[in-house]
Amino acid sequence: MSTSALRPAATEPPEGSSETDLFSKFDALIETREQLLSTGLTDPFGLVMEEVVSPTVAICNGRKTILLGTYNYMGMTFDPDVIAAGKKALDEFGSGTTGSRVLNGTYVGHKAVEDALKDFYAMDHAMVFSTGYQANLGIISTMAGKDDYIILDIDSHASIYDGCALGNAQIVPFRHNDIDALEKRLKRLPPEAGKLVVLEGVYSMLGDIAPLKEMVAVCKAAGAMVLVDEAHSMGFIGEHGRGVAEAQGVIDDVDFIIGTFSKSVGTVGGFCVSNHPKFEILRLVCRPYVFTASLPPSVVATAATSIRKLMHGKAKRDHLWENSKKLHAGLKALGFTLGTDEPQSAIIAVIMPDLERGAAMWEALLHEGLYVNLARPPATPAGMTLLRCSLCAEHSSEQVDEILGMFEAAGRATGCIN
Numbered sequence: 492m493s494t495s496a497l498r499p500a501a502t503e504p505p506e507g508s509s510e511t512d513l514f515s516k517f518d519a520l521i522e523t524r525e526q527l528l529s530t531g532l533t534d535p536f537g538l539v540m541e542e543v544v545s546p547t548v549a550i551c552n553g554r555k556t557i558l559l560g561t562y563n564y565m566g567m568t569f570d571p572d573v574i575a576a577g578k579k580a581l582d583e584f585g586s587g588t589t590g591s592r593v594l595n596g597t598y599v600g601h602k603a604v605e606d607a608l609k610d611f612y613a614m615d616h617a618m619v620f621s622t623g624y625q626a627n628l629g630i631i632s633t634m635a636g637k638d639d640y641i642i643l644d645i646d647s648h649a650s651i652y653d654g655c656a657l658g659n660a661q662i663v664p665f666r667h668n669d670i671d672a673l674e675k676r677l678k679r680l681p682p683e684a685g686k687l688v689v690l691e692g693v694y695s696m697l698g699d700i701a702p703l704k705e706m707v708a709v710c711k712a713a714g715a716m717v718l719v720d721e722a723h724s725m726g727f728i729g730e731h732g733r734g735v736a737e738a739q740g741v742i743d744d745v746d747f748i749i750g751t752f753s754k755s756v757g758t759v760g761g762f763c764v765s766n767h768p769k770f771e772i773l774r775l776v777c778r779p780y781v782f783t784a785s786l787p788p789s790v791v792a793t794a795a796t797s798i799r800k801l802m803h804g805k806a807k808r809d810h811l812w813e814n815s816k817k818l819h820a821g822l823k824a825l826g827f828t829l830g831t832d833e834p835q836s837a838i839i840a841v842i843m844p845d846l847e848r849g850a851a852m853w854e855a856l857l858h859e860g861l862y863v864n865l866a867r868p869p870a871t872p873a874g875m876t877l878l879r880c881s882l883c884a885e886h887s888s889e890q891v892d893e894i895l896g897m898f899e900a901a902g903r904a905t906g907c908i909n
């Protein structure tokens with residue numbers, strides 16, 4: 492028995508103690524959560540999938556549920572070739588590498604997935620991280636050091652902010668998707684200073700895309716390097732699925748593209764691709780790459796197979812656009828307020844009046860047999876509560892009709908629409 496098992500449970504600091512409860516900073520959040528759950532609401536952040544039937548259907552709380560809140564945009568998680576590659580690698584190389592990429596953690600599979608990425612993006616270099624979060628953490632903190640500047644969209648993903656926090660550069664935020672604000676910020680910085688502008692192709696909360704064509708031009712005129720996180724566009728947007736930078740014709744001017752395997756690729760992992768001739772040195776100096784174990788062989792094998800199949804994913808991309816347009820038009824016609832006037836990506840965000848009604852609507856949809864993501868501040872911009880719908884290329888047109896029927900029923904039951 493461990494000695495800690497003999498100690499009384501320490502719920503309160505002992506009397507007279509001056510110990511500060513470090514949890515007290517979460518009191519407001521604990522109270523909001525308790526208030527919400529005391530109404531009998533199912534915990535929107537505690538859903539368990541008991542069985543996953545396909546990329547678009549799971550069993551939750553014993554019932555068949557259509558999945559409209561995953562990032563499985565291209566539906567690769569059940570692709571037979573992807574699964575076969577993973578099983579083979581598991582048999583041949585074991586369950587894990589137990590080491591860093593720079594020590595014992597580079598197998599042929601890690602090189603093969605980096606080759607697949609270089610081919611997919613037609614770029615010279617690719618570096619695979621254990622998650623997309625770590626890719627942003629690593630590249631941003633390593634590239635922008637003391638005396639450099641990071642200029643970033645205020646609605647950037649948490650991993651971008653955390654990458655900034657890990658480094659020592661000065662942070663200069665600008666208003667979301669505002670080209671003039673970006674240009675003004677850049678002009679105020681010392682011309683000789685190192686500058687890294689960090690943008691996203693698709694912003695995942697509202698599903699809107701960045702005006703990369705104009706922004707990249709502004710960055711280049713100011714002598715800044717540009718990093719674009721294409722986490723939510725890879726596989727889907729652009730002629731070859733390379734993302735918004737490809738779709739807007741500026742991919743050759745982007746210095747770093749960050750991406751993830753946890754969305755269109757259908758597994759887990761992250762990466763950075765680049766044409767910079769000195770890129771490979773990052774393998775020795777990027778701490779979130781060096782000081783962590785590499786991805787398991789089965790994961791890199793599934794990723795490599797998936798990425799190579801995504802190169803020929805035009806039919807899936809076309810169908811996903813059809814789904815996105817159909818859902819957007821249908822929700823708008825029902826009277827919901829959406830994050831964008833037109834569908835811009837595979838994410839359609841439904842704006843809720845407040846957290847209470849957002850949570851009620853989320854639960855009503857779940858009872859109808861539909862799972863969407865409930866998103867709330869601080870993850871969302873401007874304090875919004877959102878029901879984020881992310882479509883999959885494997886959703887059939889009939890499923891989208893079914894989804895619209897569920898939104899109509901839940902919307903009327905909760906008073907979100909008339």
Ligand SMILES: Cc1ncc(COP(=O)(O)O)c(C=O)c1O
Binds near residue numbers: 723752760
């Ligand atoms: C824009 C963006 N970048 C990076 C990530 C991190 O990706 P990963 O799930 O691979 O850590 C996410 C995940 O949601 C994201 O939305």
